[in-house]
Amino acid sequence: MSKSYLTASGSETILRGVSFDVGQSERVALIGASGCGKSTLLNVIAGIDTIDSGVVTVAGQDLTGLDEKQRTLYRRRHIGFVYQSFNLIQTLTAFENVQLPLQLNRFPTEQITDLAQAMLERVGLADRATAFPDQLSGGEQQRVAIARAMVHSPSLVLADEHTGNLDAETGRQMMDLFSELAEQCGQTVLMVTHSRAVADTADRILQIVDGRIEHGDSARVW
Numbered sequence: 001m002s003k004s005y006l007t008a009s010g011s012e013t014i015l016r017g018v019s020f021d022v023g024q025s026e027r028v029a030l031i032g033a034s035g036c037g038k039s040t041l042l043n044v045i046a047g048i049d050t051i052d053s054g055v056v057t058v059a060g061q062d063l064t065g066l067d068e069k070q071r072t073l074y075r076r077r078h079i080g081f082v083y084q085s086f087n088l089i090q091t092l093t094a095f096e097n098v099q100l101p102l103q104l105n106r107f108p109t110e111q112i113t114d115l116a117q118a119m120l121e122r123v124g125l126a127d128r129a130t131a132f133p134d135q136l137s138g139g140e141q142q143r144v145a146i147a148r149a150m151v152h153s154p155s156l157v158l159a160d161e162h163t164g165n166l167d168a169e170t171g172r173q174m175m176d177l178f179s180e181l182a183e184q185c186g187q188t189v190l191m192v193t194h195s196r197a198v199a200d201t202a203d204r205i206l207q208i209v210d211g212r213i214e215h216g217d218s219a220r221v222w
């Protein structure tokens, strides 16, 4: 698939013929220089952004054939997204942010509280449940974002620098938790990272170079 953005200086092609497959339950790391299009690619797979040409198929569904409303429903049901900038809802507490995907997916009310509570405990934030995002540190917000992305057991988890704001030890704990949850639920994970340690926890590493995917170890940036 290919994707360009219209900028002040004209159309700029970011992804030029990206092609790859990810198998079910596979954990893949996506690496590449800043600005190469990693977040753009995740946004496309999440159905947030659209492409110029090509095909994107997730769980047998061709996203290019869906309109915006259908893509929203697809995203709600199938995708967990840890955004690079967290995107927590500022007017909701940590607990309410984690509950949101369950509510949108119409989980039974009694399950919503239990699942959200359990997830906040797993990310070590049970005692900060009533805090609003602006009362949390960057790392704490990131952990809420991870909890929110995984609480509804989505089939595909997309993570954009999900350990970027955490110290080494917390980052490692979050990676372990992330892997454990994904494994338990058979989730497929596509994670963007600049950290070699994080990438090395993946089954496979893909690198974006000049708008295309480079396969193979020789392409690694480290």
Ligand SMILES: Nc1ncnc2c1ncn2[C@@H]1O[C@H](COP(=O)(O)OP(=O)(O)OP(=O)(O)O)[C@@H](O)[C@H]1O
Binding pocket: 005, 006, 007, 014, 032, 033, 034, 035, 036, 037, 038, 039, 040, 041, 084
């Ligand atoms: N909405 C937009 N309109 C125009 N250009 C955009 C838009 N979004 C991203 N870009 C440009 O597309 C390119 C790829 O951006 P993207 O955010 O995907 O990079 P990235 O690989 O995630 O970088 P980083 O590692 O810094 O997060 C950048 O040059 C960026 O300026």
Ligand SMILES: [Mg+2]
Binding pocket: 038, 039, 040, 084, 160
């Ligand atoms: Mg990015």
